[in-house]
Amino acid sequence: MKSKQANIDAASPARRPAGLLLLGGAVALLLVGVLGFDRARAARIQGERALAGASAALAEARGQKQLAQRNRVLLDAANGLQQHAQLASVLPSYWSERQINLRQQNLARDQINVLLSSTARNSAQLLKPEEFDLSVTHPDEGLFEVAAGSRQPVMLSLRGTLYFRISERKL
Numbered sequence: 001m002k003s004k005q006a007n008i009d010a011a012s013p014a015r016r017p018a019g020l021l022l023l024g025g026a027v028a029l030l031l032v033g034v035l036g037f038d039r040a041r042a043a044r045i046q047g048e049r050a051l052a053g054a055s056a057a058l059a060e061a062r063g064q065k066q067l068a069q070r071n072r073v074l075l076d077a078a079n080g081l082q083q084h085a086q087l088a089s090v091l092p093s094y095w096s097e098r099q100i101n102l103r104q105q106n107l108a109r110d111q112i113n114v115l116l117s118s119t120a121r122n123s124a125q126l127l128k129p130e131e132f133d134l135s136v137t138h139p140d141e142g143l144f145e146v147a148a149g150s151r152q153p154v155m156l157s158l159r160g161t162l163y164f165r166i167s168e169r170k171l
Helices: 002-087 109-118
Strands: 095-107 125-136 154-165
Touching: 095 109, 109 154
Parallel strands: none
Antiparallel strands: 095 154, 125 154
16 A cells, blocks of 8 residues: 555656646636636626617617608698799789778778778788778668668778789799
8 A cells, every 4th residue: 555655645746736737727717717707797888888878879860860851841841832832923022011000980881892892802912900890870870781861971990911912923
């Protein structure tokens, strides 16, 4: 038994530096693995942050894209409306305006008919009334029924803007 022990003791000093070298290599490999793992974990955290930022940027970009698409549709509609308005000659440059302001004017019925007919809407003019009041001045008369032989005036109040076409083409 001693010879076996002597053989092991004789071989041990030669094995010790190799074992220490292997142990040192294993420790170094373990340290490299730990450092690699730490860097990978930090890279994963950084990647998750970058992914969250990219997801937020993507959501914002999609919102901006939808807004741009809606704005484009509105712009196309506005351009179409502008072209239609130009073809129909309804742009402001084709029209002029006059202010009408009659306050409690006593007029004969036939004058009122002529005045109201002159403000009727047609292709050359448009009235935008702000105030309109028509009333009789005598209690025996009605607005739509006239007493025989009556010559009582009718009271008219009319305030508004009369738009009229000045040209078929832009001036």
